[in-house]
Amino acid sequence: MHREHLTQLQLDGQVAAIEKATDAISLQARSAVEASARDLSHHHAQIARETGRWITIASDGLVASYTSFAAGASPAVRKHEQMARAYQPRSRTTS
Numbered sequence: 001m002h003r004e005h006l007t008q009l010q011l012d013g014q015v016a017a018i019e020k021a022t023d024a025i026s027l028q029a030r031s032a033v034e035a036s037a038r039d040l041s042h043h044h045a046q047i048a049r050e051t052g053r054w055i056t057i058a059s060d061g062l063v064a065s066y067t068s069f070a071a072g073a074s075p076a077v078r079k080h081e082q083m084a085r086a087y088q089p090r091s092r093t094t095s
Helices: 002-086
Strands: none
Touching: none
16 A cells, blocks of 8 residues: 555656646747747737838839920920821822
């Protein structure tokens, strides 16, 4: 009986050690997951800010390009309109 009691105590001690190790590993894993979630949220917010910044830059660039194109195209269009109005086709005479 004494031997069985010692064996049971040893088993109980081993079970307690395993449970303690399991709890420690679980806590470490939970902490790692929470840290990863925080990092992911931080990166998501950073990407959102950068995306907004690049959209603003691209939009401003498009507006500037359009404005520049429109300003440059207007004189060219007017010049060609004047040339078209001034163009007098030669009259063809048929014999």
